[in-house]
Amino acid sequence: MRILIVEDDLEAAEAMDRGLTEAGYACVRAADGEEGLAAARDGEFDVMIVDRMMPRMDGVTLITTLRREGDQTPVLFLSALGEVGDRVAGLQAGGDDYLVKPYAFAELIARVEALARRRETGSVQTLLRVGDLEMDLIARTVHRQGKEIDLQPREFQLLEFMMRHAGQSVTRTMLLEKVWEYHFDPQTNVIDVHISRLRSKIDKGFDRPMLQTVRGAGYRLDA
């Protein structure tokens, strides 16, 4: 998987490069928007990580330009601006996700991973399957080893998100953003309680737990 990092803070870019390379990605770096535009036109990337505020050409202009040229590479915006308005502006410009600085590295990796894999599932699915766990999106039912599991609506959404990102780490913040659609940081980890409820429903009574806790990052659903 190839990643383009467009970031004018060279030290931050270096750290990202190292971390992502270690996680198995191949990275290309650009130090400003114009350089980023040239790099993006030149090569094929699976994900672009773009800082919003950069000299010469800012991130929003860069992505707007690329989108106009038909480039559909998933984009993760990085920004020190975290207000709802800034977020909306970033997403409207064609960004696919938005991460506010400073961030935990696990958060960045999890989001890049989510974006990189997103492309692979192009068609509309009505049935999700992870190992022996099955989710019918039309009937809104969940079965494990043929046994029906009764879920509350929010638990269903939570499990759907985990299943769509099976095998990937998802962070608490991602869950709060994508399942509950809140962008603030709760003082206590309310997400943990919801996960443990879900876990007790899908793992209890089965020989092998699927919903794993990833230390320092979040959770992962394994087949």
Place this chain on the structure above:
Amino acid sequence: MRLPRIFRTTPFRLTLLFLALFASAAFAFLAYIYVATAGEAARRTDQEITREMRSLVQAYDRAGIAAVNQATIERAASERPFLYLLMDHAGETISGSIEESPVEEFDGQPTWTTFQITEEDEQGRLVRNPARGLQQRLRGGEILFVGADVGEDEAYVLKIINALWGAGALVVMLGLAGGVLVSRNVSRSMAGLTEVVDAVRNGDLGARARVRGARDEFDELAQGINEMLDRLERSMAGHKHSGDAIAHDLRSPLTRLRARLEVAYLDVEAGKGDPQEALAQALTDTDGVLKTFGAVLSIARLQAAGTAPDPVLFDPADLAADIAELYEPLCEDKGIDFAAEFTRDLQVRGNREFLAQALANILDNAIKYTPSGGAIMLRVRRRSSGEVEFSVTDTGPGVPEADRERVVQRFVRLENSRNEPGAGLGLSLVTAVAEAHQGRLELNEGPGKVGEMGPGLRVALILPRA
């Protein structure tokens, strides 16, 4: 050359402007009076002269030159105000009250003339008065002149004009004096305000303008300035306090973080111990600092903006239900009985995200301080005033009445909660959110003491009706 200060004041300039306007109007008025009065007087004199002339001509037509001669002699001696001169066809005087005709060129047609006569006034002095006269030839060839002194009429007009000039001068002087007085008064009032502005500019935020109690626009301005300064001072004090508090709240964890890293570094250098735990702890500390920083930033932005960004109209029960759903498992986990009660179909206008965070913070606090076995109630209702109230009631230890005001301020944590996690910004952020929505936060005692529990706390976030 610089004019004395008083002449540069706005009221004085306005006075001058009005005086100039008034003086022009008065001058136009005088001119009109003069023209009207003088013209009228001349016309009347001319009419009288004509009438006198006609009566003498009639006497001539009736009884001849002797009768006219008789009449002129008699009339000249009488109290009548006319001058007479009867001349023969060559212009030689026959009789009359003046020695020669003032008409210099006479072609036989009736001729008007304006001339001067020398008379004695009441004090016996000789004065020259203007006069008018009419001369015409009688049918027998003799010449008759009738004139009249118009000096008295003119003097009357002059008197009026002089009086008006005097009155005008008086008005101008009074106006100037009034202008000076008004300017002094206004200048004094302005000086008070200018002094305050100067003091504030020089850094004294405590300076206040004097409100004289006259309830005029100066008092209004002074009051406005004072209120503005009050608010500014409060906000500055708030900034200073929060500056100190940020320094304190960020410095302590940063100091801890630094110490931890230093110890880990020394340990690794000495070849003993595993730095992993120290690093993990350092990361946790950093997250804590970042969280505090984020909250401070949010509060500062809300306070600076004064209003919540991107407001939308929504049903508060939906929002409360969402947040209840998020927090209910947390209560259950801790063995707290959670109940919710929502009045449906209300409307509030606001930033959903900020309000959600505010509610989450209130619930976070309630769960943090309510012991296992306690209860929490989340309620949305409409107050009789029409305002919408979100309230969270818990059965925790509550907050003593004396401290309630303080806990909603930035960074304040009560002594007994010093060791609980959280940056102490929870309720401050809620207050900032409430104020950005033109609402407020109210803290009251909860349901009271029950056994070991209580008295509890009731936190109400009150928003104006949409």
